[in-house]
Amino acid sequence: MTDATFSHTDPAAAAVNRVPQATPGFWLIKLTAVTMGETAADFLAVNLGLGLGATTVLMTAVLAAAMVWQFRQRAYVPLAYWTAVVLISVVGTLITDNMTDALGIPLLYSTIGFTLALAATFALWFASERTLSIHEVFTFRREAFYWLAILFTFALGTAVGDLISEAFGVGFAGTGTLFGLIIASLALGYFALGLDAMWAFWLCYIFTRPLGASIGDFLSQPAEFGGMGLGTTVTSLVFLAIIGATVVTMSRRA
Secondary structure, three states, rough: OOOOOOOOOHHHHHHHOOOOOOHHHHHHHHHHHHHHHHHHHHHHHHHHOOHHHHHHHHHHHHHHHHHHHOOOOOOOOHHHHHHHHHOOOOHHHHHHHHHHHHHHOOOOHHHHHHHHHHHHHHHHHHHHHOOOOOOOOHHHHHHHHHHHHHHHHHHHHHHHHHHHHHHHOHHHHHHHHHHHHHHHHHHHHHHHHHOOOHHHHHHHHHHHHHHHHHHHHHHHHHHHHHHOOOOHHHHHHHHHHHHHHHHHEEEOOO
């Protein structure tokens, strides 16, 4: 998705923007990152036997270190940025899983809560900066709002995906198909019907989370649960390889 909102005509300003443009490579890594976030969280908590609590503490600490690295950058650095995205995807998944499994909060309540939290983040961001554009993220405060919004999109996407696939009984494949169609309709609205670019971006960003989670669950979960039974280890490694190859390509082009 690109237009005046998604591209910057001032080369000097573009050079200091700290986040990437919404290119096809961006969306590819975003989808694979959220897919890996779902399977990696399950791999650490279940396959390695760390448990939900220990996995959450560990990955939150790793994410904090990655965010320090990211915030030290004064321009978009693919390795630092996408490391943060992958880790925030894992932590966002774990936040929702803790609320559901450890605290017993219904997925519907989590969905409503994260929707309100994300809306409040956008409202405060716009009130403070008068823009939500991803191509004007060149100050600490704007970047802080940006990453907070991303965290809530991951947590919200996890809650929505689980709500539809599990609580509503749609299943992994059905949920993935549903959100794929939603994203396709948003793309159609943007390219053909004049949907605002900024909102098209953020809505697609939200809905790629449940789409990726559904893909990850479909590939990794056993057949009796509606999956293909590849396991979280294989699925996580495959998507990690895709992410790594794409980041390397983007870094070389940069």
